[in-house]
Amino acid sequence: MTVPGIETEALRPHAEDAFAGELKALAAADDRPRPERWRLSPWAVATYLLGGTLPDGTVITPKYVGPRRTVEVAVATLATDRALLLLGVPGTAKTWVSEHLAAAVSGDSTLLVQGTAGTPEEAMRYGWNYARLLAEGPSRAALVPSPVMRAMAAGTTVRVEELTRIPADVQDTLITALSEKTLPIPELGEEVQAVRGFNLIATANDRDRGVNELSSALRRRFNTVVLPLPATAEAEVDIVARRVDQIGRSLGLPAVPDGAAEIRRVVTVFRELRDGVTADGRTKLKSPSGTLSTAEAISVVTGGLALAAHFGDGVLRAGDMAAGIQGAVIRDPAADRLVWQEYLEAVVRERDGWKDFYRACREAAA
Template sequence: MTPTPNVLRQHAEHAYAHELTALAQHDTHPRPPKWNLSPRAVVTYLMGGTLGDGTVITPKYVGDQRLMEVAVATLATDRALLLIGVPGTAKSWVSEHLAAAISGDSTLLVQGTAGTSEEAIRYGWNYARLLADGPSEAALVESPVMHAMREGKIARLEELTRVPSDVQDTLITVLSEKTLPVPELRTEVQATRGFNMIATANNRDKGVNELSSALKRRFNTVVLPTPATLDEEVSIVTQRVQQLGRALGLPDVPPAHEQVRRVITVFRELRGGATLDGKTTLKSPSGTLSTAEAISVMNQSLTLAAHFGDGTPTAHDLAASLTGAVIKDPAQDPVIWREYLETAMKKRAGWGDFYSACREVG
């Protein structure tokens, strides 16, 4: 697929095309059939590094490299990959970059919802041609999964556990037999070498459907944890905020490390139910307060500063963005937030301006 200029967000294979090209040129390791890169090079693409010619590969995932090695190794076998984690642990991000690095195409995607039908995973029909000529190859409408099977690429299925259980089981034959029957044409589509699937799932949201034991056996599962340390999470948020700022055309400003650290500290304390020093117990609000939401808070703060300030986010910009992220339930969350301000934030040295701004917004 040709990249479209001026789109808000490029697909990974286009946004990082120069890195993928450089990796392919320097990749001397064995590549599985139809893979654009070797498993070792795919992990380098995900974790970052510097090539022999000085090309810098930016990290796409900040965390345990072994998890990425297991994920990539899985896709080189006949087992599909299931990425599980709470919301905001980069499941979709990792899935997209894996498909981009392996197949050069991250767009073969099925978005799982409660309304996802079998046709979205198997195939559909062009009903005008179906009525005119009856069932035929010309009337068949390929799903992303069927297309990936024909072309030997990676298919992606987002939010697998939101898909109804009977539709989930449509995948069993695809993943075990590597075939997709088309009984209307008395034929089948057999997967070519290079085909595999990456699914994502979380068990924190409502509307989750458990996977059948038969389907679970077709996947190797990799659990993506929340960032282990404050510094790790600060690094992730800082990197993504800078990338989003460039994509949105925001003015270049010095990295807001202190503001990011404040937001991540608040998120980690409210998520964990205690201050980072363990001295004060806290109540947790109804939201997940994920790393992805921290990125959104910082992005909004930078946008406020860019358009209504001098470009550098202030405590008031941060407070305005943060309060909306914490307070999701208007009944219980405001009480929890005010309690946090008085028992944790007010006592923290150097946070007086931030505390006052949050009180004012609240």
């Protein structure tokens, strides 16, 4: 929606818009077989996610930093008749990967069902325009298709986020669509059959196990791919730096020089508390209740970037990061505060070159 006389720019463009140039270049260079209605071949989809350089010199930026085989299995699954379930702890880029997969495969990442405890059955199947329903009775004109129904009719990819947050009876409405590739409309005595190219990508968090477990019938319809946390500190630093740069440019934040040291410090803190041991393996640590994911590290650094740019001297410093890190670590005010204080005194205080960070964190906690 636009307002006349006001120029607008999306705060967060969809993947197919933000990376339109890369997708166009890949399509032009892609001479490999493409499944029906796919915009790119499976090889090109994997290249779009993992990055690379095309024969014409076009650089494809990595959208996901992780095991190549994980991405290849996910892409290959979408080329079959099985749906894809991306599973992992919070902050492992499941939503990010699902969006980019849909953008590369179908050129449209907007067919989306956002799972919550209140997601209704209509979001998976179809609803009704009740004004037309009352006036005309059941008809195709009165029917409001769900994103799943629209994807089936068009032969494109649909995304279901946080599948295990959705009530079990609503989850199971997907079984017929995924097994029989059809969506019955009993009120009209009709059905919508999926055309070639249709598939579904769902995401779920490990932390949500036991909330609304998938039924065995529904789980059998998915090929599950687990997205791990970054294997090394270097990989995680690279991910955080890339995403902070992208977010900073989208928000119009001034560039802050020499932020690599603080990014590395945030990643070190998160990894040590997450793993329950210092990087050198010498000191055992208690872990807080939060996940301390890569996504949270990105958020902390982005917040520090804004502080440094607007209220500091333009250089990202420990004081810009302290409050954000403390907020990410202390989710349970009682238990997590003790974990954080022990970490500050036993690790941060004694670590060479971290005195400024120790003082900043103590001030933030005061």
